[in-house]
Amino acid sequence: MDIKRSLILLFSSYGCFLFGQEKAIDTIYIFDNQMNRVKLFHPVKTITPEDAEKNSTNLSELLRFQSQLYIKENGRGAVSSPSFRGTTAQQTAFVWNGININSSFLGQGDVNNIAAFGYDQIGVKAGGGSVIYGSGAIGGSIHLNNTLDFNKGFHGTLFSEAASFNTYNNFVKGSYSNDKFSFKISGNYVTSENNYEVPEFVVGSTSYTNTNGRYYNTSINIGVSYKIADHHTISWQSQIFDASQHYPIFELTGNKTKYNAQTLRSLIAWDFNKTNISNSLKAAYTEDNFQYFSDINLPKASGATGKNYIFKNDFNYFITPKININAIGEFQTNKGEGYETGFGNISRNIGSLAGVIRYFATKDFRFEAGIKKDFVESISSPLLYSFSAKWNAVKWYHTGVNFSKNFRYPSFNDLYWKPGGNLDLRPETSVNVDMDHEFSIENFKIILSPYYMNSKDLINWLPTPNGYWAPFNTSKVESYGLESQVTWNKDFGKHSLKLNGSYTYSKSVNKDTQMQMVYVPLHKAVGNIDYQYDFLKLYVQGLFNGLTYTTSDEKRSAAIDPYFILNAGISAELFKKYTLGFKVNNFTNTVYQTVSLYPMPKRNYSIYATINF
Secondary structure, three states: OOHHHHHHHHHHHOOOOOOOOHHHHOOEEEOOOOHHHHOOOOOOEEEOHHHHHHHOOOHHHHHHHHOOOEEEEOOOOOOEEEEOOOOOHHHEEEEEOOEEOOOOOOOOOOHHHOOOOOOOEEEEEEOOOHHHHOOOOOOEEEEEEOEEEOOOEEEEEEEEEEEOOOEEEEEEEEEEEOOOEEEEEEEEEEEEOOOOEEEEEEEOOEEEEOEOOOEEEEEEEEEEEEEEEOOEEEEEEEEEEEEEEEEOEOOOOOOOEEEEEEEEEEEEEEEEEOOOEEEEEEEEEEEEEEEEEOOOOOOOOEEEEEEEEEEEEEEEEEOOOOEEEEEEEEEEEEEEEEEOOOOOEEEEEEEEEEEEEEEEEEOOEEEEEEEEEEEEOOEOOOEEEEEEEEEEEEOOEEEEEEEEEEEEOOOHHHHHOOOOOOOOOOOEEEEEEEEEEEEEEOOEEEEEEEEEEEEEEEEEEEEOOOOOEEEEEEEEEEEEEEEEEEEEEEEEOOEEEEEEEEEEEEEEEEOOOOEEOOOOOOEEEEEEEEEEEOOEEEEEEEEEEOOEOOOOOOOHHHOEOOEEEEEEEEEEEEOOOEEEEEEEEOOOOOOOEEEOOEEOOOOEEEEEEEEEO
16 A cells, blocks of 8 residues: 555544545534644543533533543632643643633633533643644643534434532534535523532531522534535634623621623634645634622622634645645734723734644654744743654554643733733743553553653742732742553443543642642542443443642641542433433532532432434
């Protein structure tokens, strides 16, 4: 078989339409066109909509039980932030259809203010990725992806769930496509009184009740794609999200507060695709609004509006069947307006140029090298680089290595918050290296990924002699550890069994104090077992979280103790269109926290129904 034919099969096997068969191009439109290239060199954990139904409470719960991430949640449904490989929430990039959507104000994503439903897949990628996905992609990135199929006709799905604590979750999706046109729309509404009790957890002299814990959110997703010519496609994807979170109080006489958030994301793309050349031109507008209420019965106490205008061009070309070049240019303008935040109208321009070359030496060995320069207004940005190689040594063993320099530039709050904003801040930078060792024997697969990161100029908010807090470049952090994944599946007659587990060891040390970073558990393990017999399905999920320090001096009395949680569910598929299911969360009735002083719910239940038509 010649090299060109091998490459065509290789790219097709990963679902990539950049250098595959023409038929693959006509089948599906992928908004994040880089993701399939990333999968050629990096393991990416994919969470499907069917997986999401197991942990449908919110995106925090989904990522907690189905990825290696540590999720800090200030009580169920409240403020939530992620941590990859011992890094901070600002060092995790949220990427929506190829566009970085971390908040311009906070420099991070609030997990519970991002919709959990409405995506065709959620990808979780560990390791640095700033050359492709920009600021914040240091510890890893979370990809919220949509696709549009052609020639699929009409399909629809309705999911409805009722759960403990007066929780209701409804999701509906419809799609239609022919050979030229594809359309998809979905909507999700979640509401919960969230008034759970944890009698064993005592605050003062009172057993804990999640008083004033109510939340709700609504999201709408719309996607359209049209083939204007044989190799040209125009597409549009949009998401609207509206949410409200009431913050729990510890005393009945406490002041009830809440936080409202609204986001709008809209992306239009013009794609040109042929066998050896492609170009994707994107224009996006994203808007983030929030309002904080110090008293839920009074007008807002503070708030802000952020607007981002983004233009991105991704050019990909195979010079020869073995050599591929990829040039990416991006320009964006970030605007912000604060209310009672100490700053008024602020704005900055950001541009970047990146180049990647990929060499496919044989069907079993390939590598890529990338370089990127960002131009951030009033900020001196470093030159970024990356190198990855993948070798299929033998049929049962594949290995890869990744080396990169990544960064995060200061957020609006870091620079402009008054009092405290610091215009002299430098970007956080990190050098990352990791390896992947993949062993496959029939239906059994093991992936071992040791990693090392050296980060400097971490931005920390510290008290000042003037009585307020301010951000400074202070910390240097060394992080190293091991991520491992195990999968096994077997079909026998009408029976099907699938096992999926992961274990993560994370050592993340402040180099000045030699202490473990806060909210970085040394050990985390998750496991999922799925069993199906004919029309019946059963799953069991387990999560172990090790000792987690909450103070920078490793104070044991303030640390979060290790805990183990077990979830289980059963469902029945009727007439291939209807599914009825029942779930038990925290089956072990464990008392646990992910953030100090904010206990999570004990055993709780839900029933749900799904209709496919």
